[in-house]
Amino acid sequence: MLRKGHIFKWYMGVFLVFLYAPAILLPVFAFNDSSIVSFPLKGFTTKWFAVLQTTEALHVAVRNSLMIAVTTALFSTLFGVLAARASTRFAFPARRSIMGFIMLPMVLPEIIIGVSLLVVIIQMGFELSLWSIILGHILICTPFCIAILSSAFMNLDQSLEEASFDLGQTRWNTFWLVIMPLVMPGIVASLLIAFTISLDEFIIAFFLAGTEPTLPVYIWGQLRFPQKLPSLMALGTILLVLSVSLLLVADYFRRRGIRKTGIESKGGFL
């Protein structure tokens, strides 16, 4: 007879397999010496990675994606800092509902954002470009940045600011000498999260891409050609490693920030 604990263990095991098995298949087939993605495995090769090096269209897509992700990360973090600072330090009318509206895109289906931005941009007579994707990505990334930065700003003891001011420093310098260093881990985490979200976002990028595809859009386009599949597996492997490393780095900074200010950790990604 199975006891309760066993059922739970089985459930967890199955859940984890479904969650991670597909991702683990990526590197397996990326190094498989066969142009058909199926078992049994044939042999070890790195040629699929070499193919990536010579694919010009891929390089353009990567450049587009990086440009979009970096710009998005910078802008959404900037907006996040402003919003987090405002919401934690200043009381203004209807603060809660305003913050609620700002956070809404977090749960809004991306397809709605994609379609509505597309309609607006076309109607206003603008050409679709990388900037239209950046606009969409800033919209979906900013709420995440605000969430991360709010907790960084909230953990900041207000008397630190007052002490700096009291010791004769100006408000402007106080911001750079006291507030920024203490929320810096939050800012780094916010930059990394926004970068990661933007990098693998598909729907908005697909709707607003125009003639310049991002990496996910490029990959989607290539899936029509079965012979390209193994090199996509190689590409996927690289992306997988990069995403996981970014997430680890982001969490490292968040934790270091918490340790530095001597505050107890209140959960996190990992």
Place this chain on the structure above:
Amino acid sequence: MTQPIIQLSGLDKFYGNFQALSQVDLDIKTGEFFSLLGPSGCGKTTLLRSIAGFETPSAGTLHIDGQSMDGVPANKRPTNMVFQSYAIFPHMSVAENVAYGLKARKLPKAEIKTRVAEAIAMVGLQGFDARASHGLSGGQRQRVALARALVLKPRVLLLDEPLSALDKKLREQMQSELRQLQRAVGITFVLVTHDQEEALTMSDRIAVMFDGKIAQVATPEELYGKPRSRRVANFIGMMNFLDAKILTTSGERVEVDVQCFGKLTLPLAQATGGLEGCDAVGVRPEMLTILTESQAADREIEAVISEVFYYGDMTYYDVKLPFKEDTVTITMRNTAGRSILAVGEKARVGWSASSLLLLK
């Protein structure tokens, strides 16, 4: 007399409809150790923060060193503050914390270095210069906060309950260190506390506050010996109250009818807060004596012991006087040959008219 370093007059502070300070008039003398004492929520912090420049008074004037502080922001005032949380910058070392204000003043590097070293030595933190400030103990953090403020040689140092986060032992040690430090630097200290013992032992003068108003400003002895109202008397130490009725006044003397003690003539000076509205006399527990068989007093009254609290060096008795509902507390030193009385025993209580205060 030199002019007061801090002059407050008619200070009001409203938070919305709530009045946190009401008509505060206060002069703080140059170089004194001044305490703001009062129960929680009476407005001590609000008053201190108004002096520091973190709160803008709704009405009234504030002068520091003869200069109006109207429109002068906190970073331009000749005051520095030690915060209750100490507010040590966690990303800076001890020395960087102490140097912070000097750097803001853009002093030459060499001067900053010597002054920081002096200040760190002054608070007894030699060798801690390079230590990261997170991970310091409570007492050490407080010393850093003190050094960081004193290194700027402010005209006034403001301290908001700086000792309340420390344990009892360390608190007592820091009380005497703080007092010594103040004497050594000669800077005016304004200390906020809700601990009456702390205020009495440390201060040159104390302002007692209730509900946003200043009830009395006096030296510790005056405050304890001549409180101006029942409320102050009750807040500073213990005091017994007996109902009293003023009968007549003639010249410098006033005739009163006191519960249990009967008709008395007291000097007008014993109505410390003025005669008007007086309806009680107060007497400190140590001003009453339980007489031994051989002792006698000018005035005595029969009483029954209803509670005994033995403290080793002292014994606190709660006694019942005839025709008075509440018990009266008497403290007696346990000197040689004095036996501890038991509950229910009869006792003769000696008192003297000169130790009675007429209060409202």
